[in-house]
Structure formats: C-alpha cells, structure tokens
Amino acid sequence: MKGKTNVMRMLDAAKIAYRACEYEVDENNLAGTHIAEEIGLPYEKVYKTLVARGDKTGPVVFVIPCHLEIDLKKAAKETGNKRIEMIPVKDLLVLTGYIRGGCSPIGMKKKFPTFISHFVTEQEEITVSAGVRGIQLLLNKDALVHFVGAKCADITILLDNP
Numbered sequence: 001m002k003g004k005t006n007v008m009r010m011l012d013a014a015k016i017a018y019r020a021c022e023y024e025v026d027e028n029n030l031a032g033t034h035i036a037e038e039i040g041l042p043y044e045k046v047y048k049t050l051v052a053r054g055d056k057t058g059p060v061v062f063v064i065p066c067h068l069e070i071d072l073k074k075a076a077k078e079t080g081n082k083r084i085e086m087i088p089v090k091d092l093l094v095l096t097g098y099i100r101g102g103c104s105p106i107g108m109k110k111k112f113p114t115f116i117s118h119f120v121t122e123q124e125e126i127t128v129s130a131g132v133r134g135i136q137l138l139l140n141k142d143a144l145v146h147f148v149g150a151k152c153a154d155i156t157i158l159l160d161n162p
Contacts, residue, residue, distance in 0.1 A: 008131075021039040023038035024038060033067050046065070048064060048065075048066050048103075050086065051086070051103065052086050055081050056082065061112045063114065065156070069158075074156075078155055097109045098131060104129040104130065116150040117155055118152045127139075
C-alpha cells in the first residue's frame with residue numbers, strides 16, 4: 001500500500017483497529033458488489049456511502065450494504081424530511097471532500113447527520129471506503145457507528161439483480 005489515507009489517520013488517532021483491503025479499480029465498474037467480489041467478502045459486509053440532500057435538513061449521509069439501494073421515501077421519513085434527493089456526482093467532491101467510488105462516512109469536510117442500514121446489526125465487522133478508490137477498511141461496526149455518530153435505520157430496498 002502506498003500510504004495512509006486521512007480516514008486511516010483519523011481511525012489511528014481514535015485507536016480504532018481496522019484492516020485495509022485493497023482492490024483493483026475498474027473505472028467502468030465502481031459498483032460495491034464488484035468491490036466485494038474483488039476483496040473476497042460477502043455483499044452484507046461491504047458498505048457504500050451515499051450522500052443526499054433533504055428538503056429540511058440539507059446534506060445527509062447514508063451507509064448501506066453494497067447490494068442494496070437507498071429507499072428515498074424511508075430515508076426521508078427517518079431523517080425528518082419530506083423529500084430527499086441524491087447529491088449530483090459533480091457536487092460530491094466540493095461537499096464532502098471525496099469522489100464517487102471513494103466516499104467514506106469518516107472524515108468528510110463537515111459532520112453531516114449519518115444513517116446506517118439496520119442490517120449492520122447482523123455483522124461484527126463491515127467495510128467502508130478508506131476515502132480513496134482502491135481501498136476498503138474492515139472494522140468493527142459498533143466502533144464505526146459510534147465514531148461517526150450514526151443512527152441505525154431501515155433505509156434500504158433490495159435490488160432485483162445485484
């Protein structure tokens with residue numbers, strides 16, 4: 001590995017253990033399911049970070065298993081919004097400091113309300129992005145939830161064909 005990312009440095013400073021899982025980046029396939037297959041973990045352990053904007057709250061972060069999709073109606077209700085829209089990819093870097101495929105719930109430019117799929121309770125460890133494409137971090141799910149101040153919520157729907 002070339003070096004530590006800011007996310008890794010933040011976890012180190014907080015004394016939160018993690019294991020880096022590197023994978024080959026495929027610019028044509030940034031899907032979380034592809035990443036799960038590359039690092040050899042089940043979909044249920046590989047989480048993706050999505051950023052949306054609520055009509056009342058502004059930016060909101062969602063952390064969900066890679067084989068699921070965000071349910072915007074459920075997400076709006078859980079966050080106290082009437083409507084939620086995904087942040088356009090072109091706005092992601094300016095808002096969070098991360099690019100698509102490398103967005104982590106840890107270390108965004110600002111601390112936004114964060115919601116993690118209730119399915120996280122079924123796992124001991126999960127992976128999230130290290131803040132760059134090509135590295136996922138495997139860490140204790142309780143440590144992650146506590147560190148980012150996430151609320152567990154039912155915010156997903158299952159895709160027909162992951």
